[in-house]
Amino acid sequence: MADRKDDLLRRPLYFYGIPADVLPTLTPAPKDNATGTILSPAETPAGSSTPKNNEGISADTPAASSEACALCNLSFASHADKRDHFKSDLHLFNIKQKLAGKPAVSEDEFERLIGTLDESLSGSEWSESDSLSDVDEEDEEGADIDDTVSVATTGTSGTANVLSSLLKKQAVLAEKKKKAGQTGKKASDSSDDDDEATVSVPRVKGQKQRQREAAVNASLQPLIWFSSPLLPPNTYFGVYRAMFSDKELSPKQDVHGNEVTLADEDEAARSARILSAIHSRQLAPMSAPPNNAAAAAAGTTSTGVPTYAGRHIFMCMIGGGHVAAMVIALAPRKGKAGTVPMNREATVLAHKTFHRYTTRRKQGGSQSANDNAKGAAHSAGSSLRRYNEQALVEDVRALLSDWKPLLDTAELLFVRASGTSNQRTLFGPYEGQVLHRNDARLRSFPFNTRRPTQKEIMRCFIELTRLKVREIAPQQSSTDETQASLTATLANEKSVAAAQQRQQRQAERKAAAKRAEEEETSLLHTNQLQALVRRSKVPALLSYLSSNDLTANTFRFFPLDSPQNYHAPTLLHYAASQNAPALVNALLLRADADPTVTNGDGKTPFELAGDRPTRDAFRVARSELTDKSVNIDWDAARVPAPITRADAEQREAREKAEATRKETERRRAEEARLKEEAAAEKKKAGGTGNSVSQKRLVGVLKSAEDIRQEEARGLTPEQKQRLERERRARAAEARLRQMNSS
Incomplete structure (x- = not known):
């Protein structure tokens, strides 16, 4: 038995060819178990495919940790499932209930309310125009694109209408009870009147009814679960x-012709009906076609498209100018030693894919949508896109016309x-x-x-x-209120802790x-101020401090751990180290450094001063600030005795x-010496005086700065630098x- 269970978990099971030993053991799972939490996925085969989202992540794969909704008392396998639940009609309805001071409803109760919505809406006290959108006012023949197909495709607008209808129904019933209480009439009489009104008004099933049914189906779980003794505990088969x-x-009538809803149907009738549907879908394996899928057909139509008498389905996707369509036979193929067919063994009766350039590159949307919104473009x-849109419509409709014999006999579409344009095309x-x-x-x-x-x-x-194999934890029973409250408390504590962590982060x-x-x-600020100090820009420095609300007394250069800022962390330190007496004087007297x-x-700023004028600037500032009664501990600043500005000058x-x-005496002594040397050389050589000593004498009469200026006279700035x-x-x-x- 253990080997059989492991084999069922590994091999793929085809819905239209379930093995003979598995088929009799299938039993529809109870709703309490079917709506439980998925603990760990056990996908049937290695070759089985799982739906993925746009990021390529499996949509059925749960996270390792579970999360819960304290309001609806439900637990989830992943945060994505919990986020989806917050957008569901059940959660939104329970929020409305909580705001109204009413208890939250369970998933089964919510389905029961939706199931009885049609009967309530048909009464004389309830108007369908109050519960449906404006598109519902169109008749069945003249309906536009946003009708049953759009509801069946998305399931968003329909479910929103159903939720709105359910809330309005409760409001109407509450108003009726209030009026009945005011007039002394009992609520039971009002309920009887509702029943009589419901019976008296004939119900015609049309487009509005189909919209409601499509919305209700969209709110249900996409999979139906089946149990089997061949599977491990809490493990189920799933069928879409x-x-x-x-x-x-969900049959609408019983054997006597009375209307029946899912809430009124017992579990045995439900199981028998679904199992009968599964047995009716089991098909005998068919032989592989000799050449291709079309050759397996019994014949062809006048257009060359094969006809097929067996059961088959039609699948079509259209969007963004891409079209893919396929007709696939449902009968399984005969495999080797009774193996279950894989994807390469599916019998494709007809297939077609093509593409037209209809979408606006890097801008999104079709050309027709852009024309309707902004007016026709003339590029x-x-x-080209308008032509391709029309050609795409003609190609798709021609394809559907050619495949009409197969589509008319298809089991599902x-x-x-x-x-909107793609729906109108089809x-x-x-x-x-x-x-x-x-x-x-x-x-x-x-x-x-x-x-x-x-x-x-x-x-x-x-x-x-393909049958899905999942391990599902059954939901806790409704009688275990202590455990439910404990779970809700833990969930609330986790939510509070998570919220606190988010706030802390x-x-x-x-x-x-x-x-x-x-x-x-x-x-x-550090870079700007140091640049102004290096260039001795006193007015610019004071203006920068004033415009940026900075004070020389408190501002420190950043970063403090750099070697330069470690040696000179303040403006006064940096000005003293640069030997800028004018800056030192301005910072002490005008910037309150x-x-x-x-x-x-x-070391203090005074100890970084490298020349006498800078040190005198500190002493002069000490004298002037002392006269102004400015209290500064000059001894702590290690500044010597003060001197006046006149004394310093x-x-x-x-x-x-x-x-x-x-310097003048030195030049005179040097000139005399050179003259004596020149005279001695002249006397010794008997020359006329054009000796080297005379040249040296001429050179010594001019200072080095004069010589440099003469050499640079008439040169451009670039030549002077060179x-x-x-x-x-x-x-x-x-x-x-x-x-x-x-």
Whole structure:
């Protein structure tokens, strides 16, 4: 038995060719188990295909951790499933119930409410125009594109209408009860009146009724689950609901002709009906065609398209100018040693794929949609796309006309038509129409599909006709209220903890972003201020500090750990190290800089000053600030005794005069010496005075700066720079020669 169970989990099972030992053991799973949580997927074969979303992730593969909805008391396999549940009608309805102060309903109760919606809507106190959208007012023959097919394809607008109808129904019933209470009439009498009104009004099943049914079917689970003793515990077979007809899933009348809903039907009748439908779909294996799929047909029509008397389905996808269609026989092929057919063994009766350039590249949307929204364009590309759209319509309708014998006898019609124009292409109305929106065989693909191709059509066929094997945890019983409340409490605690973690992460991200912004701003200020200090731009420096709300007393260069900022962290440190007395004076007297701040080595700005004028600037500032009664600990700043600005200027003038006097005396002594040497050489050589000593004498009469100015006179700035580089290079070479000789 264990080997048999493992074999069922590994091998693919074909829905139209279930093995004889498996078929009798199938039993529809109870709703409580069928709506449980998928614990771990056990996909049947290695070659079986699972529907994937646009990112290529399997749509049926759950996450390792489960999540729950405390409001609806449901658990989910992944966060994606939980997110989808938050968009479902059940969750939205329970939110409305909670806001109204009413208890939440379970999934079965919600289905029962939807099942009884039609009967409530048909009463005299309820108007269908209140529950359906404006498109419902159109009749069955003149309906536009947004009708039953669009509802069956998307299931969004229809379910929204049903939810709106259900909420409006409750509001009407509540209003009726309120009025009955005010007039003294009992609520039971009002209910009886509703029943009588329901019976008295005849119900005609038309487009509106089909829209409701399509919306209800879209709100159900896409898979029907079956149990079998051949499977491990809590493991079930799954078949897509779309493979059954509406009568097989939910008959509207019993044997006596009375209307029956899913809520009124017992479990035994439901199981017998579904099992009978499965047995009726079992087909005998067929032999492989000798050459191709068309050769397996019994004959061909006048157009050359094969006819087929067996059971088959039609599958078509159209979107973005891509079209793919295929007619596939449902009878399984005879395999080797009773193997189950794989995708390469499917009998394709007819297939066709083609493409037309109709979409606007890099802009999206068809040309017709753009023309309807913005008006007709007049470019060459737009004309080509309009022509291709019309050609695509003609090609598709011609193909459907050629395949009409196969489509008329097909068991199911699976169509995916995205967009209004694509639906109009298939469903018209037009002369010789083949597909009709009110066809009971019409289905949409109950999973995500990719670009229409022959390979994608075959993948969808495999997905639809293969039995799924899943392990499903049964839902907890309704009597276990303690466990349910505990689960809800844990879910709420997890939600609160997750919310707190999200808030903490958001706060950390905001703090990090704020720190990064502050650091970037500090770095910008540092670069600008240091550049102004290096160029001794006193007015520009003071203006920058004022315009950016910066103070020289508190601003620190960034980053502090860099060698330059470690040595000179403040503006006053940096100005003193650059030997800029004018900046030091301005920072102390006009920018309120603090001279007591120390750098990383414990030195004050005064200790970084490299010349006397800069140090005198500190002493002058000490004198002037003391007179202004500014309290600064100058001893902590290590600034010597103060001096006045006049004393500093006088001493500077005396030092300059003394330096000028010494330079003049030196020049005179050197000139006298050269004259004596020149006279001695002239006397010794008896020359006329054109000697080297006279040249040296002429040179010594001029200073080095005068000589440099004479050499650079009349040169362009580029030539002056080149001359200065050459002069420095010669000086460096001379120093190197002197070092080498010594």
